[in-house]
Amino acid sequence: IEEFSTFMVKGKLEPIMYDQDHDFNWRTIQRLLSHAKAWQPSAFNLLDRLxxxxxxxxPEVSRAKWRMDVALDDVCVGGATNLFIVLNNQTFKKRVVSVEVLVPNGEPESRTHRFELAACPPPRSGLKLSASNDEDCLDWIPRYLHKGVVLWMNIAWNRKFYGLTNVQVMLRDEDNIVLESKVLSTNVSRKTSNVLRKRMFRLENARKIGEMDIPYSP
Structure with missing residues (x-):
């Protein structure tokens, strides 16, 4: 509520959030977020780590020139999945970089994306989650997402391949020098029942939030 109040007229938000019959209230927002997290948990893992x-x-985070985080499901259903990459240029000047994704036995096995990244110097020290008088974590997360690049890529393997495999993500500068490299492991599965069952269980839990009571208005 406090964060919403920074850009909404004071006194206008609370009646909406705590109204049982309003379409946009505390319960529907919680349910929407829970559904999104249940459907694409890897994307939310990136936000949690940020x-x-x-x-x-x-220091290893705040003094680094680059921040690259990647997320991939542990099990890839039906031979395909989503790869999430978040990039930030933590220097004081905009830079041009490229991201290369290597997928052995993939279709395709390699792809490259090139970007110009705006400068996004990190905070000088650790932040508080919420602070009324100073910039806090809730101020910085949107800043990182706005000035960085978020890639949501679909990757797939050929129909004959299944089992454990690695996916490599490399960050290169304008001279093609590798700045950072990450390797992720996943299990390519052709069977969907068990994974889909777990996903439906998460979605069912998210649906139950829509049946919860709205908290009492302070």
Missing amino acids: QIDLLSGK
């Missing part, structure tokens, strides 16, 4: 990095203020 928040943890900003809260910790560790």
